[in-house]
Amino acid sequence: MAQGIAETRLSVTIWLRRIGLVVGLLGLGALYGWALRGVEFDLFSVFKYGGKFFELLGRMYPPDFSPLPNLVRPLLQTLQMATLGTFIGALMALPLVVFGSQLVVRSAVIYWPVRTVLNVMRTIPDLLYAVLFVAAMGFGPAAGVGALSFFACGIIAKLTSESADNINPKPIEAVEAVGAGKLQVIRYAVLPQLIPAYIDHVIYVFELNVRVSAVMGYVGAGGIGMQLTTAMEWRNYPQVLTIALLIFALVLVIDLLANRIRDAFVQGIAWPRPLRFLGLGALVALITWAFISLEIDVDRLIRGVDYFRNLVWAIITEPATEYLGLAIQRMVQSVQIALVGTTISFLISVPLGFLASRRHVGMPVVFAVGMKQIPNVIRAFPELILAIFFIATFGPGPLAGVLAIAIHSVGTLGKFNAEIVEKIRKEPVEALQSSGASRLQIFRYAVLPQVLPEFLALFIYRFEISVRAASVLGIVGAGGIGSLINEAQSYRAWDIVGICLVVIIPTVMVIDFLSARIRKKLIEG
Amino acid sequence: MGLEALSPFCIPLLYSFKIGVSMATPILRIRNLTVIYPGVHPVKALDNVSLDIYPGEFVVVAGVSGSGKSTLLRAINRLAENDHARIEGEIYFDGVNVLKASRRQLRELRSHIGFIFQEYNVVERLPVLTNTLVGSLAHVGLLRSLLGRFPREQIERARQALVRVGIPQPRHGDRAARLSGGQKQRVGIARALMQKPKLILADEPVASLDPITANVVMNIFKKINEDEGITTIINLHDPVLTFKYGKRIIGLKGGRIIYDKPISAINRETFEEDIYGTGDSGD
Known part of the structure; x- marks a missing residue:
């Protein structure tokens, strides 16, 4: 008797499952039809x-290489924007990571607002940042750097705080067990685990930023995207191909370099001391060069902040x-x-x-x-x-x-x-x-x-x-x-x-x- | 040191005292088996091994890791070829030349040999029942099996096999990932039982389990062997389990058979010294 009941129940569940499957498939079909x-x-x-x-x-085809000399500067500008944007974004991300994870401050009053800011930042797509910054700061690479910084900051902060949440707690326990203080724990158990992840994410975002930086010119935010847009509008297709190939080459080279550097970090290959200083020096030089040649002036930055205040104000008080x-x-x-x-x-x-x-x-x-x-x-x-x-x-x-x-x-x-x-x-x-x-x-x-x-x-x-x-x-x-x-x-x-x-x-x-x-x-x- | 005389090329003996075991034809006949893993430094994992295994036997292959135990079992159903091993010599299973078998013949052969792995090798994301049914794939129609529509009787058999190894009915729908190590190995055994095997090969089946669970699982093997007379070969590195469960013990060292005796004929102390000892008497 009990056997019979069990069997009926089993067949009922089987039928329910089949009906569920059919309903699910129909729903999926409708979704895709729509x-x-x-x-x-x-x-x-x-x-x-x-x-x-x-x-x-x-x-x-064939690509027109005659405007090449005029394209070198925009191409370099693209790289500069990406470098500077990633650098500023990486710096901005640091406090967000520290206060956005529960490593240092366990108080929800700090943790939740920071996380919310982080999540909102991350929802805004790259080009929308560009549109906003162009509106705020006018045309030119400065707007591009601003947009890239925010875009980079969102991703770096998000990925790194995820890494912070998944950190291996065992070393932390070990360091706590010897009677270390909170900051010591962070220094000896948290940071050694977190820094490689942070650097990894920064490099990843740099790769992304080079791609974004190459097309930002479309909305007027500097870089080689401007030339691409112009060529496309004039239907100068051979030149379009030239620019596309240049972007392609830049992205490939950057990816290749980034992969090499990342592998070195992930595998913990110890670079010889002179090479390390050389690398660090090159990085500092690159950022300084980018900073100087992009001619970012403070007045426009302040104007930009003003614009954003007005935008947020307009959204709240008189939304369209x-x-x-x-x-x-x-x-x-x-x-x-x-x-x-x-x-x-x-x-x-x-x-x-x-x-x-x-x-x-x-x-x-x-x-x-x-x-x-x-x-x-x-x-x-x-x-x-x-x-x-x-x-x-x-x-x-x-x-x-x-x-x-x-x-x-x-x-x-x-x-x-x-x-x-x-x-x-x-x-x-x-x-x-x-x-x-x-x-x-x-x-x-x-x-x-x-x-x-x-x-x-x-x-x-x-x-x-x-x-x-x-x-x-x-x-x-x-x-x-x-x-x-x-x-x-x-x-x-x-x-x-x-x-x-x-x-x-x-x-x-x-x-x-x-x-x-x-x-x-x-x-x- | 007197053992040294016994060790090289020990020829398998016939055990007339084994009552109820047919002595007529061996189910597994291995002659001059040599297995080499090629590479920059080729490794000779088995060196000229010859063996006869008779129906119903319960054999434990003993030896330290690297002695060639796994290679021996994996050569029998040619799984070693996955690791690009070169297998030389002759292996006859149930009268069929394994090393000369075509792909189709090999599949047929394999379907009669239940293989149990150290790491259980269950598909973690599939339910326990499906993991067991996998054992019957060779004899379920291709289309049916691809659609996951197993015959009723196979499902019934799978459930029985699972209950038999100690996985109760309510857990049959669980994902295998949710099982403990011991339970996963039970599923591995149930999967082998689904094949209605003539031979069970178990490669370190309890090495990843705690001592108590290890004994439980070893008892399952013992019971299957005693109840159904399924010939069983188990690799073990643990001397305690080897002496507790083995009826015939084959000692491997450096890819050669240095022992092949019924348990009663083995002097435990010298055996341990010879198999597990670090002395260089073997070379």
Whole structure:
């Protein structure tokens, strides 16, 4: 009897689970149907006009190197902006890290406000900072440095305080056990663990900043992006290619250097003393050089602070509420662009991840190494440049944004997917081999269960980043709330820019929060 | 030092006192097995090993780490090839030449050999039941298995196997990651039982477990061997467990068999000195 009841209960749960699955699949279908409509995505036009993309590339070839002498200075300026922005951002991040984690001050009165500031800073996308700083300080590299500093500060502070939360408590206990004071504990147990992480994050953000710095000129914040915009507007395609190649080369060189330095830090390779001083000297020289040649004057800084005070004041006292509906509508489109773009990227990156990893596929090593370079090359092209190219192909609108995100995200998703596949534990694979399972069965039961949750978690994380990107791609005409910001900016309607901020910040925060919850669930089960 | 005479190339003896064990044909026949891991410094992990294992035997392979125990077991089902090992010699399992088997034949062979790993090798993210069902993959249709639709009777068998090794029904739906080490190893054994194995190979199955759990798990192996007569070969480095559970003990040192005797014929003290001792008598 009891057996019978147990069985009925079991079959009921099975049915409930099946119904849940069907409902979930229908919901997912509806979500994507809605998103695809929202971004005006149709495969027909992708294929119909896709050829034009290559036509465009054809018109760019051969690149026109004659303006090269005039491009050296903007290129250097791009690098200077990135350097200075990262440096200032890294300094600004320090107090936020110290007071934003519970290492030093355990009082919630300090901890929570700092964390909130940090979270708000992190929600604002790179180019939106640029728009705001250009509005505040006028055109030129000074605005770029300001924007990059804040952008860098948000990420560095966030990543480092996460590292601080995950610090190994055992050394702390050991140092406390010998009777050390609080500051001694920080000096001997916390900092030795935290400083490598901090430096690692600073280097990572520097890489990001070089990419952002290269396109900031589009909104007038200095750097080589200005030249790119001009060339694009004049339809001087050979020159566009030259500038794109220059940016590509700069990013590649910086990535390469950064990787070398990071590896040295991570592996704790002790540099010989003279080399260390040389490196430090070069760094100081670079920052000083950047500082002097960018000619940042204090008056404009003060004016900038004034502007921000007015902006915040305007948002609070006289918000442009009549634009709230429109802003929300465009923000929804931005989220749709991010969703569709990231999904397409995911569909490309999963097979790429398997092909680019040397294990479990049995591909020749040369092939895998070749596949691995695809994401590296893609990553060197900023989203914005891709978006500009796609707008030239498909016309302005959300489709260009979708494609820009879809292609650019392959850079990170493909790279990390390959790393996930390479990290697979081989023990379960052997267990299945030893029981006589076939290759497909091994894939289904030993490989897929290990990689799929990680793939999905990575996808969702990338979606977070794509939402930020999608909310500024409109500045160049690729749909979403960025288009509203662009219009408002050209009419100097700062109250509308304000209302856009009011919409973007909470949306990104909610998406970040949900994403973190889902990822945690996926990974920990 | 008198042992030295016994150690090289000890030829396996027939144990006529083993009642109820068929002596006619060995289930596993190993001749001149040499395994080399190539590389800049090639390592000869096994050196000219010959062995006969008879149906129903419970064999413990003893030796320090690096003596070639794992390589021996991993050569039998050719798992060692995953580590690019070169396997030379002859291995006959149930009359089939293992080293000459095609991929398909190898899969068939492997499906009759249950393998148990030191690190359990469960798929952490899959439920306990699915981890057990994995043992039946070789005999479930490809499409069914890819869709995860296992036959009812296999599910029933998996549940029985789990209960038998001491994982109660309510835990069958848990993710394997939530189990303790001892429980994971029980799942590993249940997975092997699903294969209806003719031979069980266990590579240091209790090395990662505490002494009490280790005994519990060793008792499971013992019971399976006694109840169903499944031939079992277990690698152990712990002399206490070796003497407690082994019925026939094979001593490995430096990739060679230096001992092959029933437990009753072994002088424990000299054995320990010879197998685990640091004296250079072996070389």
